[in-house]
Amino acid sequence: xxxxxxxARVLLEELVALPTVSAEGRALxxxxxxxxxxxxxxxxxAELHRGYGPPVVYAEGGEGERVLLFYNHYDVQPxxxxxxxxxxxxxxxxxxxxxxxxxxxxxxxxxVARVMALRLFQEKHGFLPRxxxxxxxxxxxxxxxxxxxxxxxxxxxxxxxIVWEAGGVDAKGxxxxxxxxxxIVALELRVRTAAFDLHSSYGAVxxxxxxxxxxxIASLRDEEGRVLIPGFYDRVRPLSPKEMEVLAEIPDxxxxxxxxxxxxxxxxxxxxxxxxxxxxxxxxxxxxGFHSGYGGPGxxxxxxxxAFAKLDFRLVPDQDPEEIPELLRRHLEAQGFHDVExxxxxxxxxxxxxxxxxxxxxxxxxxxxxxxxxxxxxxxxMAGSGPMHPFLHHLGAPAVGLGVGYPGSRVHSxxxxxRIRDFERGxxxxxxxxxxxxxxx
Amino acid sequence: xxxxxxxARVLLEELVALPTVSAEGRALxxxxxxxxxxxxxxxxxAELHRGYGPPVVYAEGGEGERVLLFYNHYDVQPxxxxxxxxxxxxxxxxxxxxxxxxxxxxxxxxxVARVMALRLFQEKHGFLPRxxxxxxxxxxxxxxxxxxxxxxxxxxxxxxxIVWEAGGVDAKGxxxxxxxxxxIVALELRVRTAAFDLHSSYGAVxxxxxxxxxxxIASLRDEEGRVLIPGFYDRVRPLSPKEMEVLAEIPDxxxxxxxxxxxxxxxxxxxxxxxxxxxxxxxxxxxxGFHSGYGGPGxxxxxxxxAFAKLDFRLVPDQDPEEIPELLRRHLEAQGFHDVExxxxxxxxxxxxxxxxxxxxxxxxxxxxxxxxxxxxxxxxMAGSGPMHPFLHHLGAPAVGLGVGYPGSRVHSxxxxxRIRDFERGxxxxxxxxxxxxxxx
Numbered sequence: 001x002x003x004x005x006x007x008a009r010v011l012l013e014e015l016v017a018l019p020t021v022s023a024e025g026r027a028l029x030x031x032x033x034x035x036x037x038x039x040x041x042x043x044x045x046a047e048l049h050r051g052y053g054p055p056v057v058y059a060e061g062g063e064g065e066r067v068l069l070f071y072n073h074y075d076v077q078p079x080x081x082x083x084x085x086x087x088x089x090x091x092x093x094x095x096x097x098x099x100x101x102x103x104x105x106x107x108x109x110x111x112v113a114r115v116m117a118l119r120l121f122q123e124k125h126g127f128l129p130r131x132x133x134x135x136x137x138x139x140x141x142x143x144x145x146x147x148x149x150x151x152x153x154x155x156x157x158x159x160x161x162i163v164w165e166a167g168g169v170d171a172k173g174x175x176x177x178x179x180x181x182x183x184i185v186a187l188e189l190r191v192r193t194a195a196f197d198l199h200s201s202y203g204a205v206x207x208x209x210x211x212x213x214x215x216x217i218a219s220l221r222d223e224e225g226r227v228l229i230p231g232f233y234d235r236v237r238p239l240s241p242k243e244m245e246v247l248a249e250i251p252d253x254x255x256x257x258x259x260x261x262x263x264x265x266x267x268x269x270x271x272x273x274x275x276x277x278x279x280x281x282x283x284x285x286x287x288x289g290f291h292s293g294y295g296g297p298g299x300x301x302x303x304x305x306x307a308f309a310k311l312d313f314r315l316v317p318d319q320d321p322e323e324i325p326e327l328l329r330r331h332l333e334a335q336g337f338h339d340v341e342x343x344x345x346x347x348x349x350x351x352x353x354x355x356x357x358x359x360x361x362x363x364x365x366x367x368x369x370x371x372x373x374x375x376x377x378x379x380x381x382m383a384g385s386g387p388m389h390p391f392l393h394h395l396g397a398p399a400v401g402l403g404v405g406y407p408g409s410r411v412h413s414x415x416x417x418x419r420i421r422d423f424e425r426g427x428x429x430x431x432x433x434x435x436x437x438x439x440x441x
Numbered sequence: 442x443x444x445x446x447x448x449a450r451v452l453l454e455e456l457v458a459l460p461t462v463s464a465e466g467r468a469l470x471x472x473x474x475x476x477x478x479x480x481x482x483x484x485x486x487a488e489l490h491r492g493y494g495p496p497v498v499y500a501e502g503g504e505g506e507r508v509l510l511f512y513n514h515y516d517v518q519p520x521x522x523x524x525x526x527x528x529x530x531x532x533x534x535x536x537x538x539x540x541x542x543x544x545x546x547x548x549x550x551x552x553v554a555r556v557m558a559l560r561l562f563q564e565k566h567g568f569l570p571r572x573x574x575x576x577x578x579x580x581x582x583x584x585x586x587x588x589x590x591x592x593x594x595x596x597x598x599x600x601x602x603i604v605w606e607a608g609g610v611d612a613k614g615x616x617x618x619x620x621x622x623x624x625i626v627a628l629e630l631r632v633r634t635a636a637f638d639l640h641s642s643y644g645a646v647x648x649x650x651x652x653x654x655x656x657x658i659a660s661l662r663d664e665e666g667r668v669l670i671p672g673f674y675d676r677v678r679p680l681s682p683k684e685m686e687v688l689a690e691i692p693d694x695x696x697x698x699x700x701x702x703x704x705x706x707x708x709x710x711x712x713x714x715x716x717x718x719x720x721x722x723x724x725x726x727x728x729x730g731f732h733s734g735y736g737g738p739g740x741x742x743x744x745x746x747x748a749f750a751k752l753d754f755r756l757v758p759d760q761d762p763e764e765i766p767e768l769l770r771r772h773l774e775a776q777g778f779h780d781v782e783x784x785x786x787x788x789x790x791x792x793x794x795x796x797x798x799x800x801x802x803x804x805x806x807x808x809x810x811x812x813x814x815x816x817x818x819x820x821x822x823m824a825g826s827g828p829m830h831p832f833l834h835h836l837g838a839p840a841v842g843l844g845v846g847y848p849g850s851r852v853h854s855x856x857x858x859x860r861i862r863d864f865e866r867g868x869x870x871x872x873x874x875x876x877x878x879x880x881x882x
Contacts, residue, residue, distance in 0.1 A: 023739040078741060084637075141739050182642065186740035193705025196525075197854040200753050201623065201824035203727030204666070204720045205695075205707040210728035210750065211662065214655035221652065223777075225645070254646075262636025262746075264780075266646040279646045286644030287651035288743050289734030294751055297787040298464040298582050299627035301753055301826070302520055302729050302853050305703075309651065310735055312641050314744055338663075339705075345740040383642035385742070412743050413638040 005424060007118050009099070011038060013092040015074070016101040022075035022138045027055035031074040035111070035135050042115055043128050049153070054143035058156070062128035068437055069132040069159035070163030071391065071399070072111040073139035077412045078104040084414035100417040105405040106439035109418050110166045113133065113404045122436075129438040132159055136387075142186060142346030143387035150390035161360040161429075161437065165386060167421055168405030170377060171256035175368040175429065177402045179361055180353030180381025181388045182283070183315030184249075185324045189216060192306040193339070195238045197203070197293075207339075210292050214367050216332060216340045217309060220285050224268035225278070227285050227313075229331040231233035232324070237317045239281055240364040242356050243380045250276045250377055253407075260407050272307040279383045302399040310345070314385060321348025350389035353381050354398035363436045364400040371429035402429060444660045446865060449557050450540070452479060454533040456515070456549040457542040463516035463579045469495035472515040476552070477575050483556055484569050490594070493586035495578030499580075503569035509574045509878055512832065512840070513552040514580035517544040518853045525855035532561030541858040546846040550859050551607045552576065554845045560873035561877075564570070565872075568877040573600055578650070580606070582748040583627060583787030584828035591831035602801040602838050602878065604871075605829060610863055611818060612697035616809040618843045618869065620802055623724070623792030623824025624756030624831045626765045630657060633747040634780070638734075641742040648780075650748035651733050656780045658750060661726050665709035666719070668726050668754075670772040680722055680760045683797050684821045692719045693817055701848055720824045724756050751786070755826060762789025788834075790882035791830035795821050795839035805841040812870035843870060856868060 014036075020031035032055035036046040057074065079089035079102050087093040089102040099109070104129050122128050134157065136146055138341075150157060152209035169175050191209040198206060221227050239247070253265060254275045270278050278284075292307030294300035302315035313324050329342050354361065361378070404426035410416045435441065460848035461472035473496035477487040485502035495516065511587060520543050527532040529578075530543040540550070555574075563569050576600065577587055591598060630645050632650040638716045662668050680688070695707060711719050719725075733748030735741035754765050770783050795802065802819070809817035831839050845867035851857045876882065 012653070023737065023741060034505070036730075050602060078737060080735075081638075090443060140742075184742070186742070188740075193704065196851065196856075197522075198702060198728055199825060199853045200727045201755060201826070202720075203753075204723060204725040204755060204824055205716060206702065207708060208728050210731045212659060214658040214728075217652060217655040218659045221503070261639060261643070261647065263634065263647050267648060270646060270685075275646060279643075282645060284645040286641045286742075286744055286771070287649050287734070288641055288741055288747065289736050290651045290655070290731050291733075291736040291747065293728070293730030294521070295730050295732040295749075296464065296517070296519060296521065299629075299751055299753065300464060300729055301581075301625070301727075301855070302518075303727055304730065307731065308610050308736075310740055312740065314642060370504070383645055384640060385642070407673075410637065412640045412741070415637075 004116065004120065005344060005420065008112050008423065009092070009390055010100065010110055011115065012104065012112045015112065016092045016103050017090055018425035019090045020075045020137065020372065021078050022054065022141045023078050028075065028137045029377060032057050032137055037073045037321045039133055042118055045135050048148070052149040056149055057133065057135040060131065061134040062130040064130045064438060066438060067132060069134065069157060069162045070114050071162060072114070072133070072135045073137065073166050074135055075137045075140050076106065077140050086415055090267045097420050098417045099420060100415060102416055102440040104416055105166065105409040105418045106411045106416065107139070107165050109423060110403045113423060113427045114430060116427050117434060120431045121434045125439070129434060132157060142184065142349055144347040145213065146387040147390040150357055150394050154394040155234050157395055159395060159397055162391055162395070162399035164388060164399045164401030166405060167401045167403030168305070168426065171253045171260055171407045172251065174374055174377050175372040176252070176377040177364050177368060177400050178379035178382045179356055179400055180380060180400060181384060181386045183319060183321050183351035184312055184385035185315070185321040186310065186312045187214060187325060187328065188310050188343040188345055190306065190308045190341040190343060191339055196307040198303040200303045203303050206303060209304055210353060212337070212339055213290070213307040217237065217287060220239050227283065231327045232283070235319045236283065246356055246378055246380050247276050248273055250379065257407060280379055280381055281316055283313065283319055286312050286314065287353055288312060289389050309355065314383070315351045317351045319351060322351060343348060349385050349387050352389035352392050352393060354400065356380060358398040360398050361400055363435055364402055367433035367436055368402055368429045371425055371432050400423050445561065446559060446760065446861065448866065449553050450533070452539065452547065452556065453550055453553045456553065457533045457544050458531055459532045461516045461578065462519050463495065464519050469516065469578045470704055472579055473480055476515045479556060480574055483559055490590070493590040496660045497578070498574065498576040498670055499592055500574040501572065503571040504617045505571045505879060507879060508571050508573060508600040508730050510575065510598060510603045511555050512603060513555065513574070513576045513606050514548045514578065516574055516581050517547065518581050522855060527856055532640045538861050539858045540861060541856060543857055544855055546607065546850040547852045547857065548580065548606050550864060551844045554864060554868045554871060557868050558875060561872045561876045566880070570875060573598060580827065583625065583790055585788040586830040587680040587828040589836050595758065595835040600836060600838055603832055603836070603840035605840045605842030606688065606827060607846060608842045608844030609867065611692045612701055613692065615692070615815055615818050616813040616843070617820060618805050618809060618821045619820035619839050620797055620839060622792065622825060622827045623744055623822060624760060624762050624790050624792035625826035626756070626762040626789035627751065627753045628766060628769065629749055629751050629784040629786055630654060631782055631784060634744040635798045638746050639744040641744045644744050646855045647744060650745055653778070653780055654731070654748040656797055657778045658728060660776050662785050666725060668724065670768050673724070676760045677724065687797055687819055687821050688717050689714055691820065692713040698848060700862045702758060721820055721822055722757055724754065724760055727753050727755065729753060756792045758792045758794055760792060762791060790826050790828055793830035793833050795833060795841065799839040802841055805843055805874055808874035808877055809843055809870045812873050
């Protein structure tokens with residue numbers, strides 16, 4: 001087992017060292033080339049598909065009838081705020097049983113776990129099963145070209161089932177899996193009130209862009225988190241009895257999560273089923289950033305000329321990411337915010353949810369339970385987003401996510417890390433899934 | 442005249458080159474030493490008074506009974522945002538009849554104009570009149586020690602009248618003067634909602650600090666700029682008939698100013714007397730900065746853990762800067778913002794207004810009119826703030842501001858500058874004021 005983890009660590013070290021920040025267009029060619037090399041070394045035929053943003057690494061190989069497709073991505077979130085990192089973001093650091101570094105969980109660690117599971121399968125059973133990999137380089141900026149890619153390559157990608165990018169254990173250490181993702185659309189709101197920054201004494205007569213933007217943001221939701229944009233909930237599909245049943249079976253992790261996140265209380269004081277409904281099955285608006293004017297030490301008597309905020313909306317079936325910016329614009333107009341400009345930052349992603357009754361969902365749940373020796377928790381979909389919709393839509397196969405993280409992994413934040421023990425068991429669960437899917441036991 | 446401007450330019454060049462940013466504690470010793478040297482060279486006895494923050498440069502000298510005191514400051518505002526400067530902020534650049542650089546107007550250019558006026562007086566009349574200078578180094582951070590300084594040194598500073606730090610011409614090119622300043626108090630609002638930044642998918646259940654802070658800011662004023670904090674207006678002293686008369690005589694510069702500032706309309710559509718009342722005689726709240734979360738290119742699906750905003754309140758007689766933070770805290774508490782922390786950034790400054798009937802006010806107005814050959818506009822007080830209150834209170838003398846700027850000088854902003862022609866005439870007006878005050882004609 002030591003050599004398996006050592007091998008994984010070397011692979012992950014090489015991947016984390018590449019600062020593949022898609023939002024900044026950094027090191028994406030190098031990232032794609034490295035991933036292709038790793039998949040070639042596994043015994044697959046890898047190629048870089050161009051014309052869809054940063055290269056998509058496609059690989060396939062192995063023997064047999066059934067085909068399993070793995071979706072992963074080699075890009076990562078920006079590392080800032082840098083000053084909060086306790087290690088170098090682009091260097092794998094092992095400390096106290098943890099692997100630190102940007103991408104250790106999202107999504108380089110997950111990719112390495114899959115590669116290692118296939119190596120273990122090959123060692124144990126003497127052959128590589130028939131698998132395909134799609135590893136893209138712009139997941140963290142909303143996968144703007146992946147829907148086109150999957151549509152164009154749907155015959156090539158044809159598979160019986162899909163293993164989605166990531167997963168892990170929950171706050172209580174129970175393994176979990178999920179069969180869907182929220183949709184997303186990312187926007188920027190901008191306000192300009194003067195030609196240049198002014199002395200703040202003009203604040204007695206000149207509008208303040210921070211005030212305007214603050215009011216606009218305050219108008220988007222109520223204190224409990226419910227979105228106040230007219231029409232926002234119109235397309236939300238009611239949950240099916242099976243989906244409600246699966247939601248109701250999720251153990252209440254809200255108290256443990258509250259402590260792990262350092263949160264006083266959840267929006268609306270939600271817990272239990274209500275908490276799970278909100279987190280996994282309801283849409284929301286989130287403000288990712290707000291910047292204007294002076295932010296240094298002490299004070300500065302300035303009246304800024306402009307302000308901007310970045311937002312994302314998380315969507316559930318059957319909301320349409322292309323419709324949301326227009327609803328938002330109409331809302332702002334109706335509220336008198338003629339001075340607030342709405343800029344769409346990304347094309348957006350449709351929400352997706354696999355059929356929870358598909359046998360592959362059950363196989364994945366069983367694989368986790370055997371590897372962890374504990375009941376696995378099934379989520380109809382996760383709170384996060386990703387480009388699952390085109391895969392479900394064009395390939396007609398279910399997608400299930402399972403993997404190597406835990407709720408403290410600090411995904412998208414400083415000090416991202418995974419626990420080596422989670423990596424180990426997550427990889428063994430993937431091995432079990434390969435065995436159940438390809439060998440039937 | 443050429444050599445006078447050349448001499449002034451050399452002096453200003455040396456002062457601008459020192460990055461005396463008080464908010465960042467930069468180059469203040471060097472700034473004080475340089476100012477003392479300049480005043481010594483003029484023939485005054487200069488000394489650095491310590492124990493009141495950065496050294497206060499005190500200088501006195503000259504002959505005669507009557508004493509005139511000049512108040513100036515050698516510190517400047519931070520230069521950021523640096524990317525918007527077309528020249529180096531700490532280098533004097535002459536271009537198209539303008540002098541660019543941080544402090545060219547506020548307040549190094551004004552100090553140089555006074556030094557040059559005294560040199561011209563000496564050349565013309567063969568002696569230096571009896572003057573005193575107080576040049577402090579923390580005006581831009583609210584002069585937290587100057588009230589104590591003036592109280593402690595009131596016998597030393599005793600003077601018949603005070604020339605305040607700055608002035609200039611209005612948008613129409615008319616010279617102006619003023620006899621008071623607004624008070625100010627600078628604060629920071631802070632919100633923290635989690636132990637660390639989270640993936641934005643948690644936004645469905647975890648509070649967003651930007652939303653909370655936006656709501657808090659939106660609660661501070663109405664759309665027209667009126668402050669909504671209970672008790673805020675309680676101590677505002679009604680304007681006297683003389684003050685109303687002076688306000689009514691101010692020519693309406695609002696249209697020209699609107700264009701110069703690139704503003705669509707003023708708050709509440711104010712113009713004429715209403716505009717002047719708001720700008721010069723009414724208090725207000727202003728947001729100087731708001732920062733939280735991601736601000737780089739593209740989007741980042743992060744839920745920030747904290748947000749902060751910097752505010753200033755501009756006050757009029759007899760509002761008390763020490764009372765405002767408590768009123769704000771009570772307001773936030775009453776509105777349910779228990780999570781918004783109020784931090785006072787500076788001690789604050791009391792509002793001040795000289796007696797508009799004092800003869801020195803008339804002399805200053807006459808000096809401007811003779812030098813400019815145009816009617817001078819008198820403002821009861823300016824929209825800006827400064828530590829005038831302790832001077833009026835302890836010395837019992839009136840203070841009048843006149844100087845070398847214009848409304849396009851971009852004070853506190855990138856590309857701060859003065860027009861050389863304004864500097865020239867402003868200096869000659871100061872010379873006339875010296876003559877009228879010391880020689881009687």
